[in-house]
Amino acid sequence: MGSLVAASAFFLFIHFGVSGTRWRDALVARMGEGPYRGAFSLVSLLGLLWMGRAYAHAPTIVLWDRPLGLRPAALVVVFVAALLVVIGLATPNPTSVGMEGKLGQGSAAVRGITRITRHPFLWGVALWALAHLVMNGDVASLILFGSLLLLALVGTALIDAKRRRRFAEQWQVFARSTSNVPFAAIAAGRNQLAPALREIGLLRLLTGVAVYAVLFVLHGRFIAPLT
DSSP states (O other): OOHHHHHHHHHHHHIIIISSHHHHHHHHHHHOOHHHHHHHHHHHHHHHHHHHHHHHSSSBSSOOOOGGGGHHHHHHHHHHHHHHHHHOOOOOOOTTOOGGGHHHHHHGGOGGGGGEEEEEEEHHHHHHHHHHHHHHHBBBHHHHHHHHHHHHHHHHHHHHHHHHHHTHHHHHHHHHHSSSSSHHHHHTTOOOOHHHHHHHHHHHHHHHHHHHHHHHHHIIIIIIOOO
16 A cells, blocks of 8 residues: 555656646756656656556555445546547647647637636546546545546646746636636636537547447456446
């Protein structure tokens, strides 16, 4: 269990303690933007692999019985998470790394899934982590999926704050047309669902469904049924 705690702490530290801080600025000044991003991606991948390996070897300490009655709801949540992740990755977004320049387009940069949330990938990760945390109900799952849930949710706020500091008025124009919390801008009348669905398009939607189907099959075959 100690290895899982250390791996999770390491993964959170490199995102909360390095990314978006003065340490990042110093590293970028020394290495350059491109090499820094490559190194950070590599370190993040190694952190994830460490977490996964530690989780696989952690003892099972049950905190609550698996709520089997919630399985249908959990499957729906994971399905929505898959859609958010896939569509989010396939949609140009000023909150994504390397796409900050699109903030110059103002509200015109808000298209597709960004009309629903400007952080679709992170919200997808958050929903996926939450479903697995609830359905597993053990200490190791609480540490692993709780860490990923925390990172995803806090990460949305940190990205917003970083963009706001760096781009000021351009960020404000963009942010007024979208929202961090899914559907909040639509509920507030600052955007509309119909154009979001039209701009997402059938291809992105079907790709998300296909990815979910593949993950569902592989999860049941090589990991465990989501029960």
